[in-house]
Amino acid sequence: MSFIAFGINHTTASVEVREQVAFSPDNIFDALQSLLSLPEVNEGVILSTCNRTELYVDSESSEALHLIRWLAKFHGVSENAIEPVTYCYSHDKAVQHVMEVASGLDSLILGEPQILGQLKQAYTEAKHCGAVSGNLERLFQNTFNAAKRIRTETEIGANAVSVAFAAVQLARHIFSDIGKSEILLIGAGETIELVADHLKQQGAQKITVANRTIARGEELANKLGANVITLSQLHYHLADADIVISSTASQLPLVGKGMVETALKARKRKPMLLIDLAVPRDIEQEVNLLEGAYLYTVDNLQAIIKENLKSREEAAQQAKLLIAEHVDAYLTWQQRQQNIDLVKQLRQQSAEEKERLMLRALNQIKDGQSPEEVVQELANKLTNSLLHAPTAGLKQAAEQNDKSTMNLLASLYGLNVPE
Numbered sequence: 001m002s003f004i005a006f007g008i009n010h011t012t013a014s015v016e017v018r019e020q021v022a023f024s025p026d027n028i029f030d031a032l033q034s035l036l037s038l039p040e041v042n043e044g045v046i047l048s049t050c051n052r053t054e055l056y057v058d059s060e061s062s063e064a065l066h067l068i069r070w071l072a073k074f075h076g077v078s079e080n081a082i083e084p085v086t087y088c089y090s091h092d093k094a095v096q097h098v099m100e101v102a103s104g105l106d107s108l109i110l111g112e113p114q115i116l117g118q119l120k121q122a123y124t125e126a127k128h129c130g131a132v133s134g135n136l137e138r139l140f141q142n143t144f145n146a147a148k149r150i151r152t153e154t155e156i157g158a159n160a161v162s163v164a165f166a167a168v169q170l171a172r173h174i175f176s177d178i179g180k181s182e183i184l185l186i187g188a189g190e191t192i193e194l195v196a197d198h199l200k201q202q203g204a205q206k207i208t209v210a211n212r213t214i215a216r217g218e219e220l221a222n223k224l225g226a227n228v229i230t231l232s233q234l235h236y237h238l239a240d241a242d243i244v245i246s247s248t249a250s251q252l253p254l255v256g257k258g259m260v261e262t263a264l265k266a267r268k269r270k271p272m273l274l275i276d277l278a279v280p281r282d283i284e285q286e287v288n289l290l291e292g293a294y295l296y297t298v299d300n301l302q303a304i305i306k307e308n309l310k311s312r313e314e315a316a317q318q319a320k321l322l323i324a325e326h327v328d329a330y331l332t333w334q335q336r337q338q339n340i341d342l343v344k345q346l347r348q349q350s351a352e353e354k355e356r357l358m359l360r361a362l363n364q365i366k367d368g369q370s371p372e373e374v375v376q377e378l379a380n381k382l383t384n385s386l387l388h389a390p391t392a393g394l395k396q397a398a399e400q401n402d403k404s405t406m407n408l409l410a411s412l413y414g415l416n417v418p419e
Contacts, residue, residue, distance in 0.1 A: 002058075002059050002060075002061065002062040002090050002091060002094075003056075003057070003058055003059075003090065003091065003094045003095060003135065003136075003139065004055070004056070004057045004058075004059050004062060004064070004067070004088060004089070004090050004094055005054060005055075005056055005088070005089045005090075005093075005094040005097045005098055006054065006055045006057065006064050006067045006068075006086065006087070006088045006089075007047075007052055007053050007054030007055055007086065007087065008021065008052065008053055008054075008082065008085050008086050008087070009051055009052035009053075009054070009087075009106070010051040010052065010108045010298070010299070012085045012086070012087060013082075013085035014299065015279060015281065015297055015298065015299050017081070017082065017085055018050075018051070018052070018053065018279055019279045019280035019281060020075060020077050020081075020082075021053050021071055021075050021077065021082060022048050022053055022279050022280060023046055023048035023053065024048075024249055024251060025249055028046060028048070028125055029125070029129055031046055031074060032044060032046060032125070032126055032129040032131045033129065034070070034074060035055065035057070035070065035131070036129075036130075036131055038066055038070060039060070040059050040060045040061045040066050041057055041058070041059055041060075041066075042057075042058045042059065042060065042135075043057065043058035043126075043131055043132055043133055043134075043135060043136040044056065044057045044058070044126065044131050044132075044136075045057075045122050045123055045126040045131065045132060045136060045140070046122060046125075046126065047101075047118065047119055047122040048122075049115065049118050049279075050163070050191075050247075050277060050278060050279035050298050051107065051108050051163075051279075051298065052101075053071075054101070055067055055071070056094075056098055056136065056139075058135045058136055062090040062091070063088075064086065064088035067088070068082065068083050068086060071086075092327060092331055095139065095327050095330055095331065096323060096324075096327050098119075098139070098140075098143055099142075099143050099146045099147070099323045099326055099327065100320075100323060101115060101119065102115065102116050102119050102143045102144065102146065102147040103116070103146065103147045103150045103151075103156065103319055103323065104116070104147075104156065105156075105316055105319055105320070105323075108163065108298070108301075108302065108305060109162055109163060109165075109166065109305045109308065109309070110156075110309045110312045110313075110316060111156040111157055111312045111315065111316065111319075112162040112163070113151070113157060113162070114162055114163075114164075114190065114191070114194065116144075116147050117190065119140075119143075120144065123140045135334070138330070138333060138334075139330060142326055142329065142330045142333075143326070145326065146322060146323055146325075146326035149322055149326075150319040150322055150323070153318075153322065154315040154318045154319050154322070155311070155312070155314075155315040156312055156315040156316060156318075156319050158311060158312070158315070162194055163191065163277055163298055163301060163305075164191055164192075164194035164195040164197075164198055164277070165194070165198050165308075166301040166304045166305045166308070167195055167198075167245055167275045167277060167296075167301065168195060168198040168199055168202060169304050170273075170275065170296060170301065170304055171183075171199075171243050171245075171273060171275070172202060173304075174273050174294070175242060175243060175273070177203075178199065178202045178203055178204045178243075179202075179203040179204060179205050180206075181204070181206065181242040181243050182206045182208075182240050182241050182242045182243070183199060183204055183206060183207045183208070183241065183242070183243045183244075183245070184207075184208050184210060184237065184238065184240070184241035184243070184244045184245075185207060185208070185209050185210065185220075185226075185245055185246075186210045186211075186231070186234070186244065186245070186246035186247070186248060186254060186255070186282060187210075187211060187246060187247045187248040187278070187282075188209060188211040188216045188217050188219070188220045189247060189248070189249070191247040191277055192209075192220070192245070192247050193220060195245050195247070195277075196209075196220065196223070196224050196226075200224060205225075207221075207224050207225075207226035207227070208226060208227040208228070208229060208237060208240075208241070209221045209224070209226050209227070209228045209229070210228075210229045210230065210231055210233070210234055210237070211228070211230070211231065212230070212231050212248070213230075214228060214230060217229070217230075231254060234254065234255065234259070235259050235262070235263075238255070238259060238260065238262075238263040239262075239263040239264075239266035239267050241263075241272065242270075242271075242272060242273065243272075243273045243275075244272065244273070244274045244275070244283075245274075245275045245277065246274075246275070246276050246277065246278055246282040246283060247276075247277040247278045247282070248278055248282055249278075250278070250280070250282060251280055252280075253280075253281060253282060253283060253284045254282045254283070255274070255282060255283040255284065255287070256284045256287075257284050257286040257287050257289070257290065260272070260274070260283075260287045260290055260293050261290055264290060264291075264292045264293060267292075269291070269292045270292070271292045271293075271294065272292060272293050272294070273294050273296075274287060274293060274294065274295045274296070275295075275296045275297075275301075276295065276296070276297050276298075277297075277298055279298065281297065283295060350386065353382070353385050353386075354382065357378055357381050357382055357385070358378070360378075361374045361375070361377070361378040364377075390412070390413060393405065394406065
């Protein structure tokens with residue numbers, strides 16, 4: 001069996017490709033069940049965020065072909081379209097990768113903490129679906145422990161940066177006084193909550209939250225002292241917004257070119273900043289063609305993000321050393337489990353042979369045979385049975401002049417190997 005980490009992320013594929021293979025909360029259960037139906041797959045976890053879609057699989061094969069075929073078929077896309085932008089790690093490299101992902105070392109923003117929560121959610125969903133048991137259970141617990149150590153023992157979380165923070169920084173560059181700007185937040189999930197926190201820290205006061213359900217929108221709006229509207233009311237309120245930041249799980253755009261064009265006319269061409277943090281996108285790409293509309297996606301934020309990385313580089317090196325420790329610990333546990341399995345198998349075989357010969361001996365005594373003869377036969381047969389495999393191994397090693405095997409067997413049985 002092999003542990004595989006397979007997928008695409010912001011470094012290998014554009015947002016256009018990533019959104020084609022993104023999983024939504026509505027289809028994640030079906031996806032996990034479908035993944036487990038593959039004959040090669042024993043366990044699996046699916047992580048899908050705006051920056052990556054990854055499969056973590058305990059597999060009978062270390063090859064990625066069956067996963068490429070499954071991912072393409074599930075989303076109805078061409079294998080040829082996604083194969084060049086995928087990556088596949090196996091064994092220790094895969095263990096290292098999932099720990100680096102959990103710790104934020106493989107994120108668009110180095111050290112961002114949001115990914116750990118997303119990975120825990122992915123693990124929990126897989127657990128509820130019965131897609132996680134022995135090997136992945138141990139791996140993910142080890143991974144979460146590694147991420148926790150890195151957060152507490154390094155400065156990887158200092159000077160907090162995230163996609164949400166980068167979005168607010170961008171808004172500050174364009175609108176120097178956020179306190180006077182009208183801000184529309186579309187969505188009420190974790191990313192928008194982070195955006196809202198950063199906005200409040202920068203002095204934002206005029207915020208409206210648009211969400212599919214009023215109840216969830218009000219929950220966030222009450223924390224901010226903000227107004228709340230439904231998504232169906234967006235076209236009535238869009239013209240009031242100087243800054244629009246969106247992050248939902250919608251599979252279709254919520255803000256189209258026509259809606260923005262109408263809003264700009266009502267604003268008398270006063271500029272509008274739109275930041276789309278969602279994958280798939282919430283805002284149609286064609287909005288960027290409109291004069292006065294400035295649309296940025298998660299891919300456009302990379303330049304801003306790079307400015308926040310310098311202080312984390314040293315911490316990242318420390319984090320990698322900690323990850324190496326946890327990778328070694330997991331691989332040692334895995335090897336120990338394999339050894340335990342071999343020991344169990346050896347003991348079981350010996351116990352079965354003992355029971356077989358003992359039952360034969362007892363039956364012989366019941367049939368009137370001499371107990372002394374039966375015991376003598378039992379001892380001989382049991383000795384021959386236990387020595388058959390090592391004797392055959394020693395003979396074969398001697399014939400092939402395989403000194404390493406001879407030395408190993410001699411060590412196991414306390415023998416002296418002749419010169």
